[in-house]
Amino acid sequence: MSNEKQPIVTNSPVPFPSTAIAAEAAREGEEPVAAVPEPEAMSRDGEPSEIALEPDSVSGPEPKMRAHDVRVFYGEKEALKGVSIEVHEDKVTAFIGPSGCGKSTFLRCLNRMNDTIPGARVTGTITLDGEDISSPDMDVVQLRARVGMVFQKPNPFPKSIFENVAYGPRIHGLASGKDELDGIVEKSLRRAGLWDEVKDRLGESGTALSGGQQQRLCIARAIAVDPEVILMDEPCSALDPIATAKIEELIHELRGRYAIAIVTHNMQQAARVSQRTAFFHLGELIEYGKTKDIFTNPREQRTQDYITGRYG
Numbered sequence: 001m002s003n004e005k006q007p008i009v010t011n012s013p014v015p016f017p018s019t020a021i022a023a024e025a026a027r028e029g030e031e032p033v034a035a036v037p038e039p040e041a042m043s044r045d046g047e048p049s050e051i052a053l054e055p056d057s058v059s060g061p062e063p064k065m066r067a068h069d070v071r072v073f074y075g076e077k078e079a080l081k082g083v084s085i086e087v088h089e090d091k092v093t094a095f096i097g098p099s100g101c102g103k104s105t106f107l108r109c110l111n112r113m114n115d116t117i118p119g120a121r122v123t124g125t126i127t128l129d130g131e132d133i134s135s136p137d138m139d140v141v142q143l144r145a146r147v148g149m150v151f152q153k154p155n156p157f158p159k160s161i162f163e164n165v166a167y168g169p170r171i172h173g174l175a176s177g178k179d180e181l182d183g184i185v186e187k188s189l190r191r192a193g194l195w196d197e198v199k200d201r202l203g204e205s206g207t208a209l210s211g212g213q214q215q216r217l218c219i220a221r222a223i224a225v226d227p228e229v230i231l232m233d234e235p236c237s238a239l240d241p242i243a244t245a246k247i248e249e250l251i252h253e254l255r256g257r258y259a260i261a262i263v264t265h266n267m268q269q270a271a272r273v274s275q276r277t278a279f280f281h282l283g284e285l286i287e288y289g290k291t292k293d294i295f296t297n298p299r300e301q302r303t304q305d306y307i308t309g310r311y312g
Ligand SMILES: Nc1ncnc2c1ncn2[C@@H]1O[C@H](COP(=O)(O)OP(=O)(O)OP(=O)(O)O)[C@@H](O)[C@H]1O
Pocket: 074, 079, 097, 098, 099, 100, 101, 102, 103, 104, 105, 106, 117, 265
């Protein structure tokens, strides 16, 4: 068999239902490609790519979030070098690339989590529904409710399952009374695919759940404040294959209700769950496009090398 351009979408180590997700991901993509390559993207022969588009030339529906020329500095070091990309409401966008290429750094830009890192400085523009998230008018607490985050390691509060989910709606004043709060907790746990497993033990500690359940609890916690975007930073890397499959299935179900961006080291996972993929390398966005195209017909040699396992 030829070694070239092996599509990896069929190479799933995780059983059904993720296989079904992969099939859908592979079918996905009749709409125009919202490709926004890094402006300096080079083609395989080293010439500037003819198909590189300026970010503003992208057609199609207005993205939920748009990043333009985003740079991140940790002290003097430029960790992210002018990234322009879009996150769409009805799509899962995967960020892939070798360790240290800036995936998590970029993800954190989308809800200003880098503000919490001493010495980190972000330039460029990121909009949410057209509104600059760095503007003085943007309340960062509200922003992080609208753009929620799920981390690599499940991090439930050391509180009850109920309180883990109720905490956010309570501090954001989303429920006018106990019944409404109960309703939000149930709805969020249902959407996170956890309700049936925990409905009889809501008073137990969230930390007593299995790793996969904890991660779904963290997703329920993010959902409870009614976000528009959910950012996931390697949400399955601490989970076994069965728990991973459940999270992937959940991502599939949540798509459409929330814009989702996911950082993953696992290319099969990116292929299974996403409709758009962005490949980062050494702080640059090398290529961004339909997941199917990135994995079966990448434009850039560096993408091809990465997805075929030549480095990373
Ligand atoms: N808090 C920080 N302070 C200083 N440098 C940092 C910090 N966080 C990340 N970096 C550096 O920024 C670069 C990008 O890191 P980042 O964690 O975003 O990459 P990544 O692609 O998510 O990596 P991984 O896949 O290993 O998690 C790396 O060189 C990293 O060392």
